[in-house]
Amino acid sequence: MNSLDILRREADLLAMSAIGQPPHKGVPACPGLNLGETVRHIGGGYRSVLAWIRLGREPEAGEWQEYPAPQEDPLDFMRSGAEAVIAELEAHDEDEPCATWWPDQQNYGFWRRRLAHETTLHRMDVQGAAGMEVGAVADEVAVDGVDEVLTLWLGHKLDVLGVRGSRDSLVTIQVEDHLWLTRCGPRGSSAWRVVDPEDAHVADAQVSAGPMTMYRWLWGRLPDRLVTTVGDDDAIAQLWALLRLATK
Incomplete structure (x- = not known):
């Protein structure tokens, strides 16, 4: 890229x-x-x-x-x-x-x-x-954008802002064969790539979507109905709320 x-x-x-x-x-x-x-x-x-x-x-x-x-x-x-x-x-x-x-x-x-x-x-x-069709980006670009918003904004910006979650939770983000684990809670937020898919099984919930959809969803540009969610809805809601504070 x-x-x-x-x-x-x-x-x-x-x-x-x-x-x-x-x-x-x-x-x-x-x-x-x-x-x-x-x-x-x-x-x-x-x-x-x-x-x-x-x-x-x-x-x-x-x-x-x-x-x-x-x-x-x-x-x-x-x-x-x-x-x-x-x-x-x-x-x-x-x-x-x-x-x-x-x-x-x-x-x-x-x-x-x-x-x-x-x-x-x-x-x-x-x-x-402008009422135009929103042009897509290459999958490689969208996947990198997912990584950036998770590691840079969720994993760093929230700490700079001093913002914390209210409960400990783990949420997996899946984009095709790419996986990230996000941790949110009173001790801060972090995100990292998952090398072994078995590691993702410890999560309380999972959000899955294609590259472009996930890229836009994480930035708050698409509604929840366009992604697939499994598990603890409150954990996903906390991740979503913290991302909105990190990226506003």
């Missing part, structure tokens, strides 16, 4: 999907979010990443351009942000060190992967708001 190619392609698709669309159109999967705010958000996000890289730390408010300038078209703001961050990432090898918000991966590869998935997710949001 070439994350930089995915980022470049998805940024182009997002921009093309937004052309000519009224900014007030709501994103069906995210009540309260509209097309214009999605485009603005991703444009500001690109600039935030550039600030992270150039400052060597998390930027503070005001250290990057979060909103378009007066009279600047939000779509132009998004496009110029994409061009700038892609050029920066392209100029460095994946393994070259740089500041990120994940201690386990302090290199340019982190930002390539993170922005590839961020852009893909919001491209789907824009297409949904």
